Amino acid sequence: MGILICQNCQKAPATVHLTDIIPPHGEKRERHLCDTCAVEEGITTKQHESVQNVLQEFIKQKAGIQEIAQVTCPECGISFREFRNQGLLGCSNDYKAFDKYLTPLIERAHDNATHHIGKVPARAGSGVKRQDGLSRLKRELEDAIESENYERAARLRDQIRTMET
Amino acid sequence: MGINDLTNGIGAWLSGEGPLADVVISSRIRLARNLAGYNFLSRASESERRKVYRNLSDCIAESGVGQDCFFIDMEQLGEIDRQLLVERHLISRQLAEAEGSRGVAISRTETRSLMINEEDHLRIQVLRSGLQLEQLWTEINDIDDQLEQAVDFAFDSKFGYLTACPTNVGTGIRVSVMLHLPALKLTQEIEKVLRAAKDMHLAVRGLYGEGTEAIGDFFQVSNQTTLGVNEEELVREFSRNVIPKVVEYESAAREMLAKERTHQLDDKIWRAFGTLQTARTMSSEETLFHLSHVRMGVNMRRFDRTDLPTVNELFLRCQPAHLQKMIGERLDGEHRSIARADYLRRRLSSNN
Numbered sequence: 001m002g003i004l005i006c007q008n009c010q011k012a013p014a015t016v017h018l019t020d021i022i023p024p025h026g027e028k029r030e031r032h033l034c035d036t037c038a039v040e041e042g043i044t045t046k047q048h049e050s051v052q053n054v055l056q057e058f059i060k061q062k063a064g065i066q067e068i069a070q071v072t073c074p075e076c077g078i079s080f081r082e083f084r085n086q087g088l089l090g091c092s093n094d095y096k097a098f099d100k101y102l103t104p105l106i107e108r109a110h111d112n113a114t115h116h117i118g119k120v121p122a123r124a125g126s127g128v129k130r131q132d133g134l135s136r137l138k139r140e141l142e143d144a145i146e147s148e149n150y151e152r153a154a155r156l157r158d159q160i161r162t163m164e165t
Numbered sequence: 166m167g168i169n170d171l172t173n174g175i176g177a178w179l180s181g182e183g184p185l186a187d188v189v190i191s192s193r194i195r196l197a198r199n200l201a202g203y204n205f206l207s208r209a210s211e212s213e214r215r216k217v218y219r220n221l222s223d224c225i226a227e228s229g230v231g232q233d234c235f236f237i238d239m240e241q242l243g244e245i246d247r248q249l250l251v252e253r254h255l256i257s258r259q260l261a262e263a264e265g266s267r268g269v270a271i272s273r274t275e276t277r278s279l280m281i282n283e284e285d286h287l288r289i290q291v292l293r294s295g296l297q298l299e300q301l302w303t304e305i306n307d308i309d310d311q312l313e314q315a316v317d318f319a320f321d322s323k324f325g326y327l328t329a330c331p332t333n334v335g336t337g338i339r340v341s342v343m344l345h346l347p348a349l350k351l352t353q354e355i356e357k358v359l360r361a362a363k364d365m366h367l368a369v370r371g372l373y374g375e376g377t378e379a380i381g382d383f384f385q386v387s388n389q390t391t392l393g394v395n396e397e398e399l400v401r402e403f404s405r406n407v408i409p410k411v412v413e414y415e416s417a418a419r420e421m422l423a424k425e426r427t428h429q430l431d432d433k434i435w436r437a438f439g440t441l442q443t444a445r446t447m448s449s450e451e452t453l454f455h456l457s458h459v460r461m462g463v464n465m466r467r468f469d470r471t472d473l474p475t476v477n478e479l480f481l482r483c484q485p486a487h488l489q490k491m492i493g494e495r496l497d498g499e500h501r502s503i504a505r506a507d508y509l510r511r512r513l514s515s516n517n
Contacts (some may be wrong), residue, residue, distance in 0.1 A: 017356055076208040088284070090208035092199065092319035092327040095334075097383065106324070106331050111366055113393020114323025118336040119306070121313050157394060 006034035008041075073097035112155055114140070117163050137163070167235060168246050172490055175481050176253055176275030176292070181473040187464035188412045189382070190343040192360075193254075194301045194400070195290035197328045197337035205329040206282060211265055214282055218266040221281045224315045225270050230308050231262070234270040239263075239430020245495070248486035254292065259283055277308070285329050287312075296339060298404040302396060321402075325392065335392030339394040340403050344411060347382040347461040348418035351433070358414055362386055365407065381450070382457040386411070419465055432464030437457055438470060442513045446499075447506040452483045471513065479512060 004014040033041065049091035069081035078090030080098055089095070095102060107114055115137055137160050144153035178191045199205060204216055225231040240249065249262040253503060256269050260283045267282035280288040289312075291305045312318075319327040325335040333339075349355040362369050372386045384408070388399055422430045437458035441447070460476045462468030481487060483505050489496055492504055 014349065016360075017353065067285055076204045078208055086207060088207040088329045089205055089331065091204040092201065092321070093325055095331075101329060106334060109332050110335065110390040110392035113335070113390065115323055115393060116321075116335045117393060118325060118338070118395040119309075120325075121318055121320050122310065123313055123317065161410060162398075 004032045006037050007032050011036060048121070066119065071098060071101070074163070089128055105160035115159055117159055166250065168237065168242070171253065171271075171275070172249070172487070175474075175478050176255075178254070178276055178292040178294050179477045179481060180294045181477050183293060183297050185409070185412050186295035186387045188409065188415050189296040189343055190345055191254075191292055191294055192293045192298050192301055193290060193297055193339075193341045193343075194298065194305050195288055195339045195341075196305055197285040197326065197333045197339075198287040198289065198309070198312075199319045199327060199329070200286050201319045203286065206284065206286070207329060214266040217286050218268060218281050220316065221279075222268065222270070224312060225279055228311045228315055230279070230311050231270055233274075234272050234279070236268060238268045240268075245486050245489050249490055252481070252484040252486050256280055257283060257288075271355065277304075279308075287335070296342065296404060298342070298400045298408075300439050306396070332389075333391050335390075336394070336396050336399075338391055338396050338399065339387050340399055341385050341387035342403065344384045344386060344407050344408075344415075345382055345457065345460060346384060346411070346415050347457050348422055349415050350382050351422060351430075352418045354414070354418060358411060359384075362407075362411075367388060367407070381453045382461075403516055413419055419461070423465065423467070431462075432465060433458050434468050438462070438468070438513070441509045443510065444506045446502040447483075447509060448498075448502050449484065449505070452505060452509070453480070456480055456483075475512070476477070479509065483509065 004017075006012050006014045014032035015035050016033045016038040017030070069084070070079055072079045072092060073094045074091035074097065075093035078094065080101060083089055083094065085099065089098075103114075137156055139161065141153055141156040144150075144156055167510070173320055178193075183189075183192075200217055200220065203209065203213060206214065209217065214517070222236060225234070237250070239256075242334070247256070248469070250269070250271075251258055251261050253275060255271050255275060255278045257280065258454065260267060260269065260280050267280075267499075269281065270279045276293060277289075277291050280290070289305055289308055291301045291308070293301055321327055328334050328337055328338040346355060346358070359369050366389050368387050368389050370387070388403070390436045437455035441452070441455045441459065456476055456479055459468065459471065460473070463471065463473050463476060482491065485501055487502055488504050488508070493510070496504060
């Protein structure tokens with residue numbers, strides 16, 4: 001079998017293959033569409049961005065900016081460039097050292113989430129930590145409302161609700 | 166107990182028992198943790214790796230967590246034995262192939278394994294047959310609590326548990342379920358299900374997790390995001406919503422096949438069995454393909470020449486490292502295919 005061409009646009013190769021069962025007799029109808037036409041018909045939505053894509057795009061965006069690549073963690077000595085290349089951080093302090101550049105990347109990889117809302121180590125004085133996280137979220141919510149970023153505000157509000165219940 | 170004792174049995178997670186086990190082969194949860202005060206592994210010197218290894222293995226051994234576990238130092242293990250542990254889902258490929266101090270503690274029932282110095286300092290995983298995620302969460306949460314009494318894990322109030330790769334940060338949890346979906350494949354409805362899963366931000370992978378393609382009718386579904394979702398909620402969503410829905414689709418497809426394509430369905434099952442029973446050379450991939458159809462036949466109660474425990478055992482023992490271990494020598498691909506076919510004929514011959 002050769003490559004199927006999209007039945008809709010007749011141009012791009014078909015990547016979405018559907019078999020519809022048509023009632024009442026259950027006849028089968030096969031359909032072959034390309035990605036774009038499938039999205040347009042509402043059959044599929046755009047795929048969740050893979051981490052690699054997010055990272056690649058981020059790198060592309062920032063590629064010209066030498067200054068970022070050269071930021072180095074004082075604790076483990078890894079540079080942001082090295083992190084970019086291997087995809088792995090060097091120590092827990094990198095989350096602080098690269099905060100500015102890492103945060104947007106983390107938010108994209110995690111479906112726009114900005115804060116941890118799960119388990120907290122018992123030994124770390126969980127009440128304090130949770131409270132700390134909560135007050136930070138509330139501060140960010142205020143900022144978001146002030147800057148009229150309502151989409152972000154709604155997300156933060158949901159996270160606060162989850163934490164408070 | 167050591168690695169050679171493992172090969173006598175099959176892991177409890179492959180028993181074929183538990184809720185929805187005709188579609189859900191197994192459930193797994195893993196947690197990623199790092200010790201506070203040590204570099205992550207990409208920046209750790211060998212002496213630092215060794216300290217992490219000693220620190221964590223002592224901690225596991227001295228807490229209740231390691232009570233029914235045996236320890237394996239990966240540096241002492243040959244290639245086939247390392248591969249054998251991967252085939253039994255007890256360690257990752259990464260741990261098998263990495264270098265430097267690293268190891269694993271495995272429980273005797275093979276339902277629990279703690280990998281030291283994989284991508285993170287510690288990867289805890291628990292496994293069970295069928296859909297049992299809520300029980301697994303209770304178990305792994307308890308293991309984590311016990312370890313936490315002895316060591317400090319890297320944690321931050323904003324980002325949660327800190328991990329080497331930012332994609333695991335937050336809860337460090339990965340919930341995954343291994344599904345057997347032969348009827349959705351046969352009715353060509355599998356694409357729809359896979360796309361729906363992707364739209365829900367779930368990852369769909371092959372038998373051995375990250376970096377492996379789905380082979381044949383087996384799919385591993387797992388969460389992608391670890392930040393901004395709490396563990397209980399994620400587990401509940403998987404065990405009460407996502408997975409039961411996929412199982413429902415698969416069951417409906419099986420019913421449809423049984424009712425409307427009876428002969429074609431039985432033909433698939435019987436031909437698969439006949440091939441496994443008579444072939445003279447058999448690749449891993451072909452074995453999976455045929456065993457999948459036989460498994461479906463057994464689970465649909467349309468086929469009784471063999472049973473589920475046997476089918477599950479054959480899945481395990483037909484893999485390359487298991488075969489070579491059984492034969493007792495290294496074999497190239499061609500000779501493995503011959504040995505595999507011999508073994509299958511022996512196990513499935515009608516005289517037994």
